[in-house]
Amino acid sequence: MRCLILALAATALPITVQAKTLSLQVTGEALATEGFTAPELTRDGWTISFGRVQASFADVTAWRTDPPFAADGPGIDGAALPFDGTFTVNLAEAGEDGRIDLATLPAEAGHYNALSWGLVPATDGPDAGYSLVLQGMATKDGQEVAFTLRSADRIAYACGEFVGDTRKGFVTDAAPGQVEITLHLDHIFGRADLPADDAMNQTALGFDQFASGGTHDISLQGIHLGHVGEGHCHDTTL
Amino acid sequence: MIRPCSLLLAMALPASALAHGAELTATPVQAIALEAHFDTGEPMAGAQVQAFAPDAPQTPIALGQTDADGRFVFVPDPAPGRWTVQVRAAGHGAITYFEQGANALRVTVERPQDWGQRALMVALVAWGALGTVLFFRRNKRG
Numbered sequence: 304m305r306c307l308i309l310a311l312a313a314t315a316l317p318i319t320v321q322a323k324t325l326s327l328q329v330t331g332e333a334l335a336t337e338g339f340t341a342p343e344l345t346r347d348g349w350t351i352s353f354g355r356v357q358a359s360f361a362d363v364t365a366w367r368t369d370p371p372f373a374a375d376g377p378g379i380d381g382a383a384l385p386f387d388g389t390f391t392v393n394l395a396e397a398g399e400d401g402r403i404d405l406a407t408l409p410a411e412a413g414h415y416n417a418l419s420w421g422l423v424p425a426t427d428g429p430d431a432g433y434s435l436v437l438q439g440m441a442t443k444d445g446q447e448v449a450f451t452l453r454s455a456d457r458i459a460y461a462c463g464e465f466v467g468d469t470r471k472g473f474v475t476d477a478a479p480g481q482v483e484i485t486l487h488l489d490h491i492f493g494r495a496d497l498p499a500d501d502a503m504n505q506t507a508l509g510f511d512q513f514a515s516g517g518t519h520d521i522s523l524q525g526i527h528l529g530h531v532g533e534g535h536c537h538d539t540t541l
Numbered sequence: 542m543i544r545p546c547s548l549l550l551a552m553a554l555p556a557s558a559l560a561h562g563a564e565l566t567a568t569p570v571q572a573i574a575l576e577a578h579f580d581t582g583e584p585m586a587g588a589q590v591q592a593f594a595p596d597a598p599q600t601p602i603a604l605g606q607t608d609a610d611g612r613f614v615f616v617p618d619p620a621p622g623r624w625t626v627q628v629r630a631a632g633h634g635a636i637t638y639f640e641q642g643a644n645a646l647r648v649t650v651e652r653p654q655d656w657g658q659r660a661l662m663v664a665l666v667a668w669g670a671l672g673t674v675l676f677f678r679r680n681k682r683g
Contacts, residue, residue, distance in 0.1 A: 370638070371636075371638055414598070463636065464636050466627055466629065466634035466635065466636050467634070469599070470593065470598065470599050470601075470625075473598070473599060487632075489632075497631075502579060532634070533629055533632060533633050533634035534634055534635070534636060535633075535635070
């Protein structure tokens with residue numbers, strides 16, 4: 304009976320985020336949830352809204368590295384904390400802060416200052432075989448186009464520390480830590496508010512080539528989609 | 542010869558005028574020089590520069606902005622340990638680190654210059670300044 308009472312009491316406790324845990328989050332930032340809207344149109348002037356920005360991730364590992372990993376190659380040396388499993392999420396449906404929680408693990412205290420993961424084809428569901436599916440509506444000069452862009456590429460990312468408004472990855476006795484996979488969709492479509500000769504616009508696909516609508520297969524090679532916040536990653540197409 | 546005359550003149554002035562005195566000291570220091578640029582070679586001009594001290598790694602110290610050439614020079618407080626520096630602009634950022642020991646600055650992580658596919662890089666150089674007067678920016682943590 305005592306065990307039962309304790310169990311009932313435990314279930315009645317509010318769910319709280321525990322210290323000495325590390326959470327894995329993913330975001331496509333505002334471009335995934337709000338789309339490309341003026342002045343942030345695609346490099347060729349399209350407005351885009353997404354119904355789905357579906358991505359699949361596997362082999363996710365957070366690292367404590369010393370000296371810090373500089374994202375200058377595919378290999379990371381350090382203490383590893385693997386997030387097992389495959390995660391398939393729709394980044395267009397992220398919450399108010401644009402992030403989706405994927406997993407939380409018990410973690411040793413320290414600074415998780417590197418992150419590696421694979422963008423991998425989904426193994427089941429209607430998009431099996433595709434690692435990234437972008438579905439939505441694009442408009443330009445009164446033309447409205449329904450589109451689906453999908454990639455079957457398998458890409459390994461090796462990233463250093465998160466770069467953003469705050470530093471992340473600190474796990475202490477008093478506070479949990481977070482690591483974040485960030486996808487920069489403007490590297491696929493480019494940005495009209497940047498110069499045409501901007502390095503990103505030079506490699507981005509834009510949208511003109513998909514103006515006929517329908518479904519198109521795309522390659523992500525040479526497109527640096529994966530980041531950690533504003534920080535960059537080394538990527539290897541597998 | 543100048544010193545006595547100056548003293549007499551100072552004694553004759555009203556007390557408030559003494560507040561206009563100025564003093565200049567030049568001290569050799571060791572500084573950190575950053576150079577941030579995109580992989581196209583374009584300088585990362587006007588980028589936000591923040592530092593994080595070893596004893597407060599989650600508290601940003603706003604240092605300022607890079608110049609038109611993507612450069613920024615500063616003298617860190619003497620807290621020993623690993624310092625972190627972020628440079629951010631237009632949705633892109635880079636991070637680098639340096640160690641400050643008991644007697645000297647030591648760069649432990651330096652971005653390689655041939656880092657071809659990075660969107661931006663930060664080169665970091667510790668300047669030894671023995672015998673050299675530097676124009677530098679002294680920034681207080683705040």
